[in-house]
Amino acid sequence: MNTGPRLRRLIRTSAALTALGAGSLTLAACGSGTGDDGKVHVAASFYPMAYLAQQIGGDRVEVQNLTQPGTEPHDLELSPKQTGELSEADMIVYLKGLQPAVDEAVEQSGVKNVAEATSFTTLEKHGTDVHGEEGHEHGGHDHGDEGHDHGHEGHDHGDETGGDPHVWLDPVRYAEVAEGVGAQLQKADPDHKDEYKKKTDALVKRLGKLDQEFEDGLKGKKTDTFITTHAAFGYLAERYGLHEEAVAGIDPESEPSAARMKDLHDIAKKDDVDTVFFENNASDKTAKTLAGDLNLKTAVLSPLESVKNPKTQDYFSVMHQNLTALKTALGAQ
Numbered sequence: 001m002n003t004g005p006r007l008r009r010l011i012r013t014s015a016a017l018t019a020l021g022a023g024s025l026t027l028a029a030c031g032s033g034t035g036d037d038g039k040v041h042v043a044a045s046f047y048p049m050a051y052l053a054q055q056i057g058g059d060r061v062e063v064q065n066l067t068q069p070g071t072e073p074h075d076l077e078l079s080p081k082q083t084g085e086l087s088e089a090d091m092i093v094y095l096k097g098l099q100p101a102v103d104e105a106v107e108q109s110g111v112k113n114v115a116e117a118t119s120f121t122t123l124e125k126h127g128t129d130v131h132g133e134e135g136h137e138h139g140g141h142d143h144g145d146e147g148h149d150h151g152h153e154g155h156d157h158g159d160e161t162g163g164d165p166h167v168w169l170d171p172v173r174y175a176e177v178a179e180g181v182g183a184q185l186q187k188a189d190p191d192h193k194d195e196y197k198k199k200t201d202a203l204v205k206r207l208g209k210l211d212q213e214f215e216d217g218l219k220g221k222k223t224d225t226f227i228t229t230h231a232a233f234g235y236l237a238e239r240y241g242l243h244e245e246a247v248a249g250i251d252p253e254s255e256p257s258a259a260r261m262k263d264l265h266d267i268a269k270k271d272d273v274d275t276v277f278f279e280n281n282a283s284d285k286t287a288k289t290l291a292g293d294l295n296l297k298t299a300v301l302s303p304l305e306s307v308k309n310p311k312t313q314d315y316f317s318v319m320h321q322n323l324t325a326l327k328t329a330l331g332a333q
Contacts, residue, residue: 037062040189043086045094045102046073047306048168049117051315052181053093056199060192061185064089066102073305077101087111091188093181098165113188120180121173123163126234126244169304170235171214171319175207210319214240217323222331225271227264229278229287232303236322242330243271247286261290268294275329277301280308299325 039062044050046067053063066082067073076099078086083105086092091113094102106114167173182200186193214236224242226233231246245267247260267273268290275297278287284298291298301322307313326332 040185041088041090042185043089043092043111045092045099046076047310048174048304048315049093049095049181052178052203053091053185055203056178056182056185056196058195058199060189060195067099067306069306069308069310071306073099078105083108091115091185093117093184095165095167097163113184115181115184117167117177117180118163118165121167121176123165123167124234124238126164126231126238164231164234166232166303167235168315169233170239171207171211172239173235175204175211178203178207206316210316211239213320214323217327218242218330218332220332221327223272224330225267225273226301226326226329227268227273227276227290228301229276229284230303232279232305233301242326245273247276247290264290265294268296273329275299275325277325277329279303297329299329301325 040057040060042050042053042057042061042063044053044063044065047065047069050063050065053061057063064085066078066086067076078101086105087109089109089111092106092109092111093115094106095117096103097118167177179200182196182203185196189196218240221242225245226237226242227245227247229247231244233242233244236242237244245264247264273296276287276291277299278284278301280300280302287298290296302318304315304318304322307318
């Protein structure tokens with residue numbers, strides 16, 4: 001099973017082996033941790049991972065995002081070509097449990113330098129069923145690693161361990177992942193470790209500022225509950241004393257049950273909810289149906305699994321759009 005990508009790599013590089021000899025090719029491709037062009041070739045599983053690699057690596061890296069802009073990461077399937085190319089990367093940055101095809105390909109790749117996001121932070125379970133009264137006892141947000149329980153009963157989403165993978169939507173956890181990616185990049189290319197360390201520190205500082213902007217921006221909110229079609233915002237809700245009620249689970253295209261819709265009707269009335277959020281890469285049909293039934297507004301809240309226009313959007317610009325949307329919906333402005 002492990003021979004597939006390696007065999008493809010051997011075929012593609014056979015001419016170079018003949019011309020240069022196995023020893024010199026190994027030195028050029030692997031010994032320095034960089035490719036023939038002097039750059040570290042990084043394969044990233046989807047946008048939040050690619051963004052970290054690019055921001056920390058700068059001109060020293062060449063980043064390949066395995067998930068094309070505007071596509072749904074959860075359903076990603078890798079072509080044989082992509083799987084083969086993955087084994088040629090100098091470094092892989094991915095998040096285990098979100099994309100099974102990537103998890104399997106990484107295991108087969110044989111790449112030495114791997115930064116796996118969930119190993120740098122803590123994962124928690126976030127349910128999507130109706131909350132009890134205890135779910136409102138938030139008590140503010142904690143900037144440490146330990147989260148608090150919202151009193152949810154019901155199903156969890158994420159990988160087989162039950163952990164919610166959407167850690168990048170919490171700037172504090174995302175900063176922890178950034179530090180881990182930066183440290184792994186320093187190992188992959190030690191000749192430029194000081195540069196990577198400097199860029200990592202700068203990114204972590206920006207994320208700290210973003211965290212403060214969310215905290216300040218959501219003060220004075222009239223309600224702490226928001227409804228979304230995609231259960232992606234558990235960490236963000238936890239961080240800022242909010243309460244996410246998701247129409248469906250991890251799959252934004254899944255259809256909710258009639259019982260779940262009834263629950264959401266009750267929650268919207270009880271918690272003074274006036275907006276149903278949907279994501280820009282998925283259908284807004286369910287959100288509009290629910291909003292129409294209750295005479296509510298609809299708005300976009302991006303899970304930032306991808307961006308449609310990488311040249312004009314990035315993690316920070318979309319997160320600021322999310323903050324503005326939440327402030328409006330929760331009555332914080």
